[in-house]
Amino acid sequence: MSLKLLVVALLLIxxxxxxxxxxxxxxxxxxxAFLELAPRFERATGHRLVAATTTMGVGAESIxxxxxxxxxxxxxxxxxxxLKQLIADGAVIAESRxxxxxxxxxxxxxxxxxxPDISTVDALRRTLLQARSVAYSSSVSGRYLSTELFQxxxxxxxxxxxxxxxxxxxVGAVVARGEAEIGFQQTSELLPVxxxxxxxxxxxxxQRVSVFSAGIAAHSRNxxxxxxxxxxxxxxxxxxTVSATGLxxxxx
Numbered sequence: 116m117s118l119k120l121l122v123v124a125l126l127l128i129x130x131x132x133x134x135x136x137x138x139x140x141x142x143x144x145x146x147x148a149f150l151e152l153a154p155r156f157e158r159a160t161g162h163r164l165v166a167a168t169t170t171m172g173v174g175a176e177s178i179x180x181x182x183x184x185x186x187x188x189x190x191x192x193x194x195x196x197x198l199k200q201l202i203a204d205g206a207v208i209a210e211s212r213x214x215x216x217x218x219x220x221x222x223x224x225x226x227x228x229x230x231p232d233i234s235t236v237d238a239l240r241r242t243l244l245q246a247r248s249v250a251y252s253s254s255v256s257g258r259y260l261s262t263e264l265f266q267x268x269x270x271x272x273x274x275x276x277x278x279x280x281x282x283x284x285x286v287g288a289v290v291a292r293g294e295a296e297i298g299f300q301q302t303s304e305l306l307p308v309x310x311x312x313x314x315x316x317x318x319x320x321x322q323r324v325s326v327f328s329a330g331i332a333a334h335s336r337n338x339x340x341x342x343x344x345x346x347x348x349x350x351x352x353x354x355x356t357v358s359a360t361g362l363x364x365x366x367x
Contacts, residue, residue, distance in 0.1 A: 134161035135337040137344060140178045141192035142171040142254065143285065144218050144301040145327050147360040149192065149348075156347050162340050171197075171254045173282045182206040188332040189341040192348075194255045195326040202330065208338075211331035213345050216362035219324050220256040221302035223290055223311040230314045231297065236321055240268045242297070249274065250295035252304070253282040259323045260299055267321065287311045301325070303361035326365070 141149050146169040153164045167188055171178055179201060182188060191198065191207055195214065201207040222233055231242040243249065243265075251257040257280055265271040265278075281289055286298040291310030298305070305313055316322060329348060331341045347353065350366065357364040 135340040136163045137189040138167040189335040195328040207330040214365040222314045249278045250298040
């Protein structure tokens with residue numbers, strides 16, 4: 116379907132009576148893509164998109180906690196495993212679950228710094244051992260590094276003393292300030308950060324690819340409009356934009 120036809124379809128589906136305000140809760144991984152695509156959807160449908168949060172968050176500020184408190188929300192975009200748990204908890208409508216993109220983990224250094232070699236598993240191991248300090252996220256990528264990858268590489272004890280878990284900001288911001296020599300996070304969360312250089316993805320043998328999916332909050336008051344937004348985000352028409360943010364789109 117051409118973009119022109121898609122726009123017409125969205126207009127017919129999403130504006131039967133009046134435009135709605137949709138509140139979106141998205142993890143940082145899909146944030147760059149969402150911010151790029153939101154104006155296109157708004158122009159096509161007249162609906163207004165409000166980013167209620169653009170990070171998974173931690174503790175009381177996490178998306179699951181916000182949903183449990185029934186904060187206003189219409190569309191939720193998260194790691195698919197987390198979304199499935201929210202469905203099991205009754206916070207997200209099961210049949211609305213839609214895969215949007217796959218995301219891998221990348222590494223960054225401060226802008227202008229020498230880019231270490233991480234092209235092979237052995238090179239990655241050497242880089243990690245030689246690094247003075249390492250930062251990783253508190254969500255999907257960070258859990259993988261701290262609970263699986265370091266152990267798999269046989270360097271868990273060495274990494275424990277010099278690794279830092281970043282909870283309330285992007286890993287790239289910490290690296291940009293020089294507070295960590297190298298940092299790991301989903302590639303799409305590193306690329307938009309100023310003051311860092313993207314080194315590359317983890318080697319294929321140890322890469323962890325996660326699927327990020329969208330779903331409708333169980334207490335949404337705008338389900339029809341929410342459905343149209345999810346269809347838009349999962350459509351082939353927006354795949355190039357999603358890909359440009361460092362994600363691998365899962366198109367319908």
